[in-house]
Amino acid sequence: GAVVSQHPSRVICKSGTSVKIECRSLDFQATTMFWYRQFPKQSLMLMATSNEGSKATYEQGVEKDKFLINHASLTLSTLTVTSAHPEDSSFYICSGELNTEAFFGQGTRLTVV
Amino acid sequence: LAKTTQPISMDSYEGQEVNITCSHNNIATNDYITWYQQFPSQGPRFIIQGYKTKVTNEVASLFIPADRKSSTLSLPRVSLSDTAVYYCLVGDPLYNQGGKLIFGQGTELSVKP
Numbered sequence: 001g002a003v004v005s006q007h008p009s010r011v012i013c014k015s016g017t018s019v020k021i022e023c024r025s026l027d028f029q030a031t032t033m034f035w036y037r038q039f040p041k042q043s044l045m046l047m048a049t050s051n052e053g054s055k056a057t058y059e060q061g062v063e064k065d066k067f068l069i070n071h072a073s074l075t076l077s078t079l080t081v082t083s084a085h086p087e088d089s090s091f092y093i094c095s096g097e098l099n100t101e102a103f104f105g106q107g108t109r110l111t112v113v
Numbered sequence: 114l115a116k117t118t119q120p121i122s123m124d125s126y127e128g129q130e131v132n133i134t135c136s137h138n139n140i141a142t143n144d145y146i147t148w149y150q151q152f153p154s155q156g157p158r159f160i161i162q163g164y165k166t167k168v169t170n171e172v173a174s175l176f177i178p179a180d181r182k183s184s185t186l187s188l189p190r191v192s193l194s195d196t197a198v199y200y201c202l203v204g205d206p207l208y209n210q211g212g213k214l215i216f217g218q219g220t221e222l223s224v225k226p
Contacts, residue, residue: 001159004156006156034213034214036216043200043216043217043218043219044157044200044214044216045216046213046214046215046216049213091154093156093157095156095214097213101159102159102214103159104156104157104158105156106155106156107154107155107156109154
C-alpha cells in the first residue's frame with residue numbers, strides 16, 4: 001500500500017507558541033489530504049480537508065485561524081497549530097487518498113505545557 | 114454517511130476467533146463497509162472492505178448479510194498483537210469519501226494470554 005509519513009512523531013511546546021506538523025505522501029501524489037485529531041480514549045475526529053493548490057475545508061467547530069493548513073505540493077500538507085494552549089494537546093493524524101482508499105500517517109503527539 | 118454502532122470493548126484469549134459486529138441500519142445503496150485497526154499512538158490501518166456477502170483476506174473475514182444493515186469482522190486465532198481498537202466505517206468510496214472518513218467510537222479488543 002501507499003505510505004504516508006508524518007513529522008514530528010511527538011512534540012512538546014510551550015503555551016502560546018506555534019507548532020507545525022508535516023504530512024508527506026512518500027510514493028504517491030495526494031491532491032487531497034485529511035487531518036484528524038484524537039483525544040485520549042476517544043475516536044478520530046475529522047478536522048479539515050486539505051486541497052493542493054487551494055484553501056482547506058474545515059469541519060464545523062474547527063477554527064481555521066488556529067489550525068492553519070497549507071498544501072503547497074502534491075506530496076506535502078502541513079498543519080500549524082497557532083498560539084497553542086494545553087487544551088490543544090492531542091494526537092494529530094493525517095491521511096492521503098489514493099484510488100478512493102485512505103492511507104494514514106503514524107500520527108503526531110502534541111503536548112502543550 | 115451512515116451511522117455505525119459497535120460494542121465499546123471486547124475481551125478474548127489467544128488462539129480464539131473473535132467476531133466484532135457493527136450495526137449500520139441506514140446504509141445506502143452505494144455504501145461500502147470498511148474496517149480499520151488502530152494501535153495506541155499510531156494511525157489507523159486498513160483491514161478489509163466489502164459490499165455484500167463475504168470477503169476474506171490474509172488478515173480477516175467480513176460477513177455482510179443480505180440486508181446489509183450489519184456486518185461482522187472475524188479475526189481467526191487472535192494473538193496478543195491483535196489487541197487494538199477496531200473501527201467500522203460505512204461510506205461511498207467513489208464519492209470522495211475514500212479519504213474523508215467519519216469514525217465512530219470503535220471497539221477496543223483486548224487479547225489476553
